[in-house]
Amino acid sequence: MAITDASLVALRVFRQVAERGTFTAAAAALGYTQSAVSRQIAALERAVGADLLERRHEGVRLTSAGQIVLRRAVAVAEQVDAAARELAGLPGAGGRVRLGWFTSAGAALVPRALSALRRTHPGVTVTSREASTPALIRALRAGSLDLAVIATEPPHRPPDTEAPPLRTRVLTDRSLMVAVPATHPLAGGSFVDVRDLRGQEWIAGQSAGNERLMGVWPGLDERPVIAHVARDWLAKLHLVAAGCGLTTIPPMLAGSVPDGVRVLPVRGGPEEGRRMTLAWVHDPLSPAAARLAEALQAAATGAVAEGERGPD
Template structure:
């Protein structure tokens, strides 16, 4: 049984990206090259590494074993490369996956706390959707992930072993309106008053819904602008071009010209910010980053 480093990197990329084509794009390979590398790994393993499904590729039990060990091997080889290049090895390095809304307030606050309490720990961040970051945890390319959760608050995925998930904060979703709108004169708005409004949203994809429109509206919403950038959304609101939804944890990042309102009527739209990791022995740096994230959300 012999595995190549290239083959292990390709396996990790497919697990992280969810499809062979997306992995090929991320690595700069052709899809046929990715398929050849996976075939070579499967030949060495004597078993299928991925289960091919219509919606993508999911690691088999054997694939998860390979991924678990590949993460350690590839991290060690990266450290060797850095040392040979004369760069310091990154002891105390934690890789944190972040949903976009957590990057505005929670992450900067947590990193500030960490710098003050444990300045020797280095954190690098990667932004992504909850499904994408969940795949990255499984692939071993990140150590922790800040994820979004909506009712009924199911686990991020159904793979085994189950991820360890901790709720950092749970708050009602808010609607952002321009201060020039008459609705901004109040602290809350009835859901019926949101009818006929224009919305600023993020485009839906195969693994996440349309974000920015108030859930449960009794009509087909009018989407005026589509953008994934939170600052762009909020500046468009401030300029009076529509409404958008905002997690309460982002309240401190809302610019002048925008007011956040709670919404009455309809089901409670609660949102959780959670932190997840694989159920294995946590390193000391990972534990310290978790502590900083908890402290940061307590300050919210």
């Protein structure tokens, strides 16, 4: 058999498995049973004559053959979608961009960029969604996103090891800060010494897969006391304002904190840098995606400048 014998359904299922990382998640996204997903993948592997996925305890990983088939599956799906739009009399794909972003990027960067883009290029249509950085990278590879704003920590290795390498552009590269209640003893200075963070109570996020969410200062040499767990940035910062604990924060958000919160740099320990990066798969970007990339870069520059000035 050959890949030409593969069904369009099997290719779509394969894309979802590659993006979601597990058969279970792909089945949920498609509204299928897990056994139906397994059958489609098995049929595709028979058609190709090669294993496309490595089954692991934590999920699946594409084989070399799987990477080739995924690239072809993305191309086929894009052609089918373009034909459907043309038949329906809808605008072409040139003005549409699919954007993914990790949590804190959605709190300041993405709304600012989309607002500016609507003013300068109202014909560009953007759809977006939040996910963890690993999930965003899988979605880029699966062709479900055109651009993704991802987060990296030092030493800032490439986002993944697949070929071709992802194209990237650094949006911001700054050190973490700490948000403290305005009534807290640490709020009176212009910075916080890392030693003074020992013994504090923290408002932290739950881990998501192999991605750590912000909350506890990373360089602490003790087991932290986590008083509250929240993924949402607004919830974290209002808990800080209520005096419920401290949390880490990227400089970009420092200008958007509620009343009752002070945001301060931390000194006396290793620098805890965090990089926000725009990633995509292929050059050149479409005109619409290039305009969105420019808006994201401008928004990142402006938001960091405001954050470093702090709230009024």
